[in-house]
Amino acid sequence: MLSERFYTINYVTSVIVSIIGLTFSLLINFIIITNRKCYTIKNILIFDLCISSLIYFILHLIGCYYGTRNDWLYSQPLCILRAYFIMVSISGITYSLLIQAISRLFFSIFYSHKFLLKKRIHWILIFFKWLICFIIGIQPLSIEHGFERIREHRMCRIKTNKLSIAPYSICIVYVFPRRIVIIVYARIFYQVHQSTHRARSNLIKIYTSACICLTFICKNLIVMKNILTILNILMCGETPYLILMIWDLIDSGSAPRQLYFLSVNSLVSATTLLAI
Numbered sequence: 001m002l003s004e005r006f007y008t009i010n011y012v013t014s015v016i017v018s019i020i021g022l023t024f025s026l027l028i029n030f031i032i033i034t035n036r037k038c039y040t041i042k043n044i045l046i047f048d049l050c051i052s053s054l055i056y057f058i059l060h061l062i063g064c065y066y067g068t069r070n071d072w073l074y075s076q077p078l079c080i081l082r083a084y085f086i087m088v089s090i091s092g093i094t095y096s097l098l099i100q101a102i103s104r105l106f107f108s109i110f111y112s113h114k115f116l117l118k119k120r121i122h123w124i125l126i127f128f129k130w131l132i133c134f135i136i137g138i139q140p141l142s143i144e145h146g147f148e149r150i151r152e153h154r155m156c157r158i159k160t161n162k163l164s165i166a167p168y169s170i171c172i173v174y175v176f177p178r179r180i181v182i183i184v185y186a187r188i189f190y191q192v193h194q195s196t197h198r199a200r201s202n203l204i205k206i207y208t209s210a211c212i213c214l215t216f217i218c219k220n221l222i223v224m225k226n227i228l229t230i231l232n233i234l235m236c237g238e239t240p241y242l243i244l245m246i247w248d249l250i251d252s253g254s255a256p257r258q259l260y261f262l263s264v265n266s267l268v269s270a271t272t273l274l275a276i
Contacts, residue, residue: 007154010261011064014268018064021272022057025050028275041122045100048126052092053271059086060268067154076149079156083147084137087158091133091173093271097230098177099125101184104227108188136172140165152260161248170245174238178231185227230274237270 029050032038059082066076102125106116115121140146140158146165150157160166241263247255 008068010153010265011068014265015061015064017265017268017272018057018061021053021268021275022061024272024275025053025057029054041103041117041119044119044122044126045096045103048099048129049093049096050275052089052096053275056086056089056093056271057268059089060264063155072154073149073151076156079149080141080147083156083158084141086156087137087140087147087169087173088133090267091136092130093274094173094177094234095129095133097227097234098180098184099129101181101227105184105188109191139168150260152255152257153264155264157264160245161252163249166245166249170242174234174242178235181227181231233270233273237267237273240266 029047032043032047062082063086066072069075099122103122106113106121110116140162143162143164145159146162147156148159149155150159158165158169240259244255244259244263247259
């Protein structure tokens with residue numbers, strides 16, 4: 001049985017990290033909203049990512065508040081609904097990165113289709129992203145005890161030892177968007193590689209084409225580096241949670257309680273690093 005001091009230390013740490021992430025997310029969105037020069041497609045996608053992070057931080061702080069109460073076992077208002085929106089917000093973060101990769105695909109390969117480069121198309125992508133995120137959370141919501149209060153960390157989350165839910169959430173929320181992002185960037189750099197070879201075969205325009213291709217490659221390398229860095233941060237934050245899910249599926253209830261808090265705090269820390 002863990003002491004109350006252990007819970008207090010973990011909650012205080014989690015609250016501090018969440019407030020830092022919340023502050024940075026609010027600051028970024030405030031700058032984008034108040035500065036007309038920031039109304040670019042890139043910043044619109046960043047704004048969307050920060051919205052997902054804000055929802056997650058707010059819900060997590062609410063969970064921390066109820067977890068520190070003496071009556072946490074009996075007083076958890078809207079527990080299932082909060083757990084549902086936490087899953088929606090986490091999905092929103094991972095799928096925001098997918099949208100950013102798709103946007104880069106439009107500008108890198110399908111740039112001849114001018115309508116794909118407009119803000120309206122990206123707002124449509126954001127709309128469908130949120131629609132997908134809300135749909136993703138319906139499956140655990142429709143299963144009995146899919147979302148519930150977890151005694152180990154006193155918060156409302158998805159039930160990790162449910163065979164019908166855990167693999168679903170791992171694949172749909174974490175694995176699928178990351179794989180698609182990698183595939184998209186592989187497609188971009190394959191196309192760049194092919195274009196470079198074609199440019200070299202044209203002796204008349206070789207110098208100009210080479211300069212354009214080099215600039216194009218460098219720009220995409222920087223973007224890909226940033227996206228992959230974000231994905232690696234998320235992967236580090238998600239790893240304890242994935243270990244916990246696998247552990248609970250193999251031997252339900254045997255995972256150490258410290259791992260439950262580690263899985264929550266690591267994800268909060270990763271989301272905060274994204275905002276910073």
